[in-house]
Amino acid sequence: xxxxxxxxxxxxxxxxxxxxxxxxxxxxxxxxxxxxxxxxxxxxxxxxxxxxxxxxxxxxxxxxxxxxxxxxxxxxxxxxxxxxxxxxxxxxxxxxxxxxxxxxxxxxxxxxxxxxxxxxxxxxxxxxxxxxxxxxxxxxxxxxxxxxxxxxxxxxxxxxxxxxxxxxxxxxxxxxxxxxxxxxxxxxxxxxxxxxxxxxxxxxxxxxxxxxxxxxxxxxxxxxxxxxxxxxxxxxxxxxxxxxxxxxxxxxxxxxxxxxxxxxxxxxxxxxxxxxxxxxxxxxxxxxxxxxxxxxxxxxxxxxxxxxxxxxxxxxxxxxxxxxxxxxxxxxxxxxxxxxxxxxxxxxxxxxxxxxxxxxxxxxxxxxxxxxxxxxxxxxxxxxxxxxxxxxxxxxxxxxxxxxxxxxxxxxxxxxxxxxxxxxxxxxxxxxxxxxxxxxxxxxxxxxxxxxxxxxxxxxxxxxxxxxxxxxxxxxxxxxxxxxxxxxxxxxxxxxxxxxxxxxxxxxxxxxxxxxxxxxxxxxxxxxxxxxxxxxxxxxxxxxxxxxxxxxxxxxxxxxxxxxxxxxxxxxxxxxxxxxxxxxxxxxxxxxxxxxxxxxxxxxxxxxxxxxxxxxxxxxxxxxxxxxxxxxxxxxxxxxxxxxxxxxxxxxxxxxxxxxxxxxxxxxxxxxxxxxxxxxxxxxxxxxxxxxxxxxxxxxxxxxxxxxxxxxxxxxxxxxxxxxxxxxxxxxxxxxxxxxxxxxxxxxxxxxxxxxxxxxxxxxxxxxxxxxxxxxxxxxxxxxxxxxxxxxxxxxxxxxxxxxxxxxxxxxxxxxxxxxxxxxxxxxxxxxxxxxxxxxxxxxxxxxxxxxxxxxxxxxxxxxxxxxxxxxxxxxxxxxxxxx
RNA sequence: GGGUGAUUAGCUCAGCUGGUUAGAGCGCUACGUUCACAUCGUAGAGGUCACUGGUUCGAAUCCAGUAUCACCCA
Numbered sequence: 001x002x003x004x005x006x007x008x009x010x011x012x013x014x015x016x017x018x019x020x021x022x023x024x025x026x027x028x029x030x031x032x033x034x035x036x037x038x039x040x041x042x043x044x045x046x047x048x049x050x051x052x053x054x055x056x057x058x059x060x061x062x063x064x065x066x067x068x069x070x071x072x073x074x075x076x077x078x079x080x081x082x083x084x085x086x087x088x089x090x091x092x093x094x095x096x097x098x099x100x101x102x103x104x105x106x107x108x109x110x111x112x113x114x115x116x117x118x119x120x121x122x123x124x125x126x127x128x129x130x131x132x133x134x135x136x137x138x139x140x141x142x143x144x145x146x147x148x149x150x151x152x153x154x155x156x157x158x159x160x161x162x163x164x165x166x167x168x169x170x171x172x173x174x175x176x177x178x179x180x181x182x183x184x185x186x187x188x189x190x191x192x193x194x195x196x197x198x199x200x201x202x203x204x205x206x207x208x209x210x211x212x213x214x215x216x217x218x219x220x221x222x223x224x225x226x227x228x229x230x231x232x233x234x235x236x237x238x239x240x241x242x243x244x245x246x247x248x249x250x251x252x253x254x255x256x257x258x259x260x261x262x263x264x265x266x267x268x269x270x271x272x273x274x275x276x277x278x279x280x281x282x283x284x285x286x287x288x289x290x291x292x293x294x295x296x297x298x299x300x301x302x303x304x305x306x307x308x309x310x311x312x313x314x315x316x317x318x319x320x321x322x323x324x325x326x327x328x329x330x331x332x333x334x335x336x337x338x339x340x341x342x343x344x345x346x347x348x349x350x351x352x353x354x355x356x357x358x359x360x361x362x363x364x365x366x367x368x369x370x371x372x373x374x375x376x377x378x379x380x381x382x383x384x385x386x387x388x389x390x391x392x393x394x395x396x397x398x399x400x401x402x403x404x405x406x407x408x409x410x411x412x413x414x415x416x417x418x419x420x421x422x423x424x425x426x427x428x429x430x431x432x433x434x435x436x437x438x439x440x441x442x443x444x445x446x447x448x449x450x451x452x453x454x455x456x457x458x459x460x461x462x463x464x465x466x467x468x469x470x471x472x473x474x475x476x477x478x479x480x481x482x483x484x485x486x487x488x489x490x491x492x493x494x495x496x497x498x499x500x501x502x503x504x505x506x507x508x509x510x511x512x513x514x515x516x517x518x519x520x521x522x523x524x525x526x527x528x529x530x531x532x533x534x535x536x537x538x539x540x541x542x543x544x545x546x547x548x549x550x551x552x553x554x555x556x557x558x559x560x561x562x563x564x565x566x567x568x569x570x571x572x573x574x575x576x577x578x579x580x581x582x583x584x585x586x587x588x589x590x591x592x593x594x595x596x597x598x599x600x601x602x603x604x605x606x607x608x609x610x611x612x613x614x615x616x617x618x619x620x621x622x623x624x625x626x627x628x629x630x631x632x633x634x635x636x637x638x639x640x641x642x643x644x645x646x647x648x649x650x651x652x653x654x655x656x657x658x659x660x661x662x663x664x665x666x667x668x669x670x671x672x673x674x675x676x677x678x679x680x681x682x683x684x685x686x687x688x689x690x691x692x693x694x695x696x697x698x699x700x701x702x703x704x705x706x707x708x709x710x711x712x713x714x715x716x717x718x719x720x721x722x723x724x725x726x727x728x729x730x731x732x733x734x735x736x737x738x739x740x741x742x743x744x745x746x747x748x749x750x751x752x753x754x755x756x757x758x759x760x761x762x763x764x765x766x767x768x769x770x771x772x773x774x775x776x777x778x779x780x781x782x783x784x785x786x787x788x789x790x791x792x793x794x795x796x797x798x799x800x801x802x803x804x805x806x807x808x809x810x811x812x813x814x815x816x817x818x819x820x821x822x823x824x825x826x827x828x829x830x831x832x833x834x835x836x837x838x839x840x841x842x843x844x845x846x847x848x849x850x851x852x853x854x855x856x857x858x859x860x861x862x863x864x865x866x867x868x869x870x871x872x873x874x875x876x877x878x879x880x881x882x883x884x
Numbered sequence: 885g886g887g888u889g890a891u892u893a894g895c896u897c898a899g900c901u902g903g904u905u906a907g908a909g910c911g912c913u914a915c916g917u918u919c920a921c922a923u924c925g926u927a928g929a930g931g932u933c934a935c936u937g938g939u940u941c942g943a944a945u946c947c948a949g950u951a952u953c954a955c956c957c958a
Binding site: 003004005007018121191263342386387389390393394485486489498517520522524539553554555556559560562564566569570572573574575576577579580581582583584585586587588627629631632633638639647650656739742743745747749751752753783830832833835839843846847848849850851852853854857860861868 | 885886887888890893896897898903905908909910911914915916918919920921923924925926928929938940941942953954955956957958
């Protein structure tokens with residue numbers, strides 16, 4: 001059989017992915033009575049291109065999904081894509097700009113056509129990229145948030161909530177992007193610290209001499225001031241409360257009000273109040289029933305209300321003019337440098353404007369109550385647990401959700417206004433006739449819904465709700481949601497609320513929040529920083545398996561991933577190691593004629609040991625997968641396959657494979673090699689699906705197995721009857737001794753090929769039987785051609801020595817030994833042991849320890865004392881002998 | 885300003901319910917091209933577990949405080 005010397009993933013990955021998909025393995029198998037396992041994908045944006053964050057998120061999901069599939073559960077990973085309102089419209093608008101036109105020229109209908117066209121031709125690239133990563137989603141069930149099915153759910157929900165009084169229209173101060181001409185959600189605003197200025201402006205008293213000074217970072221908004229506020233506890237301004245001031249440049253009279261919100265320490269302790277242009281002022285305004293004076297339009301241009309001097313000016317130009325005029329009138333007291341956070345539009349980076357406008361809202365408090373309960377009761381669990389607190393904090397302080405967006409791409413709000421009388425109807429379809437005036441023409445609300453308004457329905461809209469579909473009955477509630485903590489509020493919490501409200505059940509029982517992928521110096525990977533490598537390049541270079549393994553290996557649950565190209569080596573090297581182990585096995589068993597039946601095996605120490613170890617590791621790996629500790633699962637498999645199976649078992653099998661005098665032993669070794677390898681591939685498959693399928697399928701050609709593909713093959717179960725601690729201990733003893741001998745060889749720089757003889761002083765006959773019985777192991781791994789040993793034998797004259805447990809191993813030297821070096825080496829070891837022994841002694845001499853510590857801990861400590869003491873005595877004797 | 889997390893080997897991090905000789909990967913040193921693998925092997929060096937207190941027979945692990953860093957929310 002021809003197998004390449006290094007693992008080449010490129011062709012294999014393509015081959016197996018096509019095989020899996022074509023064979024329908026991604027679909028939930030098993031009969032409908034079986035309890036399914038379901039994961040909902042966090043739908044990537046339709047404009048999305050795979051980045052490292054997606055790689056982490058989807059790898060985790062795929063590992064969990066594959067694990068459950070291999071446990072034999074009917075497993076569904078439901079995929080889909082989000083229409084991503086603003087992001088998608090922006091992409092197409094950019095195209096339009098290149099063509100020298102814009103959406104207003106094109107009109108709503110044409111723009112939507114363009115976006116659909118773009119979506120159908122270029123959208124969803126990420127889906128193909130996820131396939132390259134190995135994602136085993138049921139692609140036949142792929143959803144899009146603007147699909148007919150999901151749009152129906154959106155309308156249904158909107159109308160229903162409106163009828164329940166949970167959706168209302170109202171004035172609100174919102175984040176507004178004057179360039180996109182749209183409202184932005186809080187999370188769509190990116191805050192950045194900027195070096196700004198703090199201007200101190202004098203507002204004269206309406207009556208008499210004098211003035212108060214207010215400090216502001218945004219002087220142009222003073223034109224919309226309706227009051228000045230001070231803290232009621234501020235002694236300086238007690239007298240002022242209730243008095244009137246003259247607002248400079250406008251001559252308007254405004255009152256001084258008292259409000260707790262005002263920070264006495266900040267600025268002058270006097271705050272100008274502009275309810276229409278600042279969220280905090282908006283609230284002060286509400287508390288004091290102040291008017292809301294809008295002085296800007298939707299593009300950030302000052303309007304009539306700003307006064308004729310300023311109307312028509314752009315906001316920053318207006319700022320300059322306001323400052324200029326104030327200075328001219330001697331009302332600008334001083335200017336300070338002041339760094340503060342400024343909000344920017346997450347799409348176009350324009351400075352956002354708090355702005356008063358008509359918007360649609362969802363009342364969240366009534367929805368939150370249940371959603372808090374299910375987390376308190378543990379029906380829905382967050383992992384790592386600390387996120388529960390974050391969730392609770394938000395839910396307990398929840399605010400109404402502004403769901404309208406002033407863009408065109410999205411679900412249009414199902415509200416219709418009578419063209420004659422203005423009557424508003426909220427309905428799934430446009431009404432035929434106005435119930436008030438009888439007119440027959442209506443105009444639909446121009447706004448569309450926040451993208452999250454469709455994603456918060458994801459758990460059931462994707463399964464055909466409001467119809468009572470089979471999928472809904474079978475797969476809801478789903479099991480694990482795997483996503484990033486940034487969207488706990490935006491998405492996770494809202495799904496919990498909507499699913500409870502509309503379906504009366506939780507959407508999922510576990511939420512796994514993973515970390516962020518960062519670069520070498522800890523920066524978040526982002527497009528704008530340009531520090532994110534293209535995952536597809538990586539896959540082309542080292543393969544998806546290596547990428548997946550590397551991401552998982554060093555990343556504990558919920559932790560950030562510090563990515564740099566060199567972490568890929570772990571995965572690449574491991575894949576190569578597995579490849580070569582497989583290559584060795586296939587070359588060795590070449591020409592195998594009939595495998596032995598399990599009961600015909602002639603098992604020796606190494607066989608029993610690797611079998612026992614496999615049971616132990618299988619147990620661990622199950623537990624790690626089950627607890628979503630995927631890094632631990634990866635570590636456990638890695639260690640077992642590399643350090644135990646490859647480094648010891650395979651090495652020890654080599655002589656046996658060539659030993660024609662013991663055919664039964666030879667067959668046994670072949671059998672155990674094949675069996676352990678195929679089982680290892682099963683355990684590893686969820687993390688490295690491609691290479692494991694390739695190896696497993698190839699092993700299957702000589703080692704018959706029932707299943708037709710590894711992806712749906714059963715994970716091994718640990719068999720406790722095969723666990724053997726005595727065997728384990730014997731093998732470890734041999735391993736420790738071999739390591740000690742190798743160490744001795746190194747001391748005197750023996751060439752690796754030089755054969756040696758060792759003399760061993762055993763403590764009992766069992767030991768000597770073990771060592772002579774497995775003499776072959778020492779020959780193979782330490783180049784020992786003869787062990788001369790016995791209990792209580794004399795120490796050879798010229799030799800260097802090592803102590804392993806309670807035996808002494810001597811390596812005789814033909815020439816003179818370097819007494820000094822040997823003494824130093826042994827003394828160093830002995831010092832270490834002395835320290836350890838002192839620690840144990842202190843414990844055992846401590847009456848409190850004996851009295852309080854658990855019995856088994858004390859017993860263990862005593863046992864340890866004996867061991868260390870024996871070893872130390874032997875070492876000290878050796879050192880003493882060297883003095884002569 | 886409020887909250888959360890982190891601080892363990894040169895680097896990136898494990899160490900889950902206190903008792904380990906404190907581990908891994910990479911890097912480093914020495915030797916090695918023995919017929920699976922140099923994307924390898926063998927042996928080795930390297931840590932006052934941020935600091936200060938406390939709880940305890942016993943603390944890297946639990947508690948409090950301090951410092952530094954990071955992230956989230958305002």
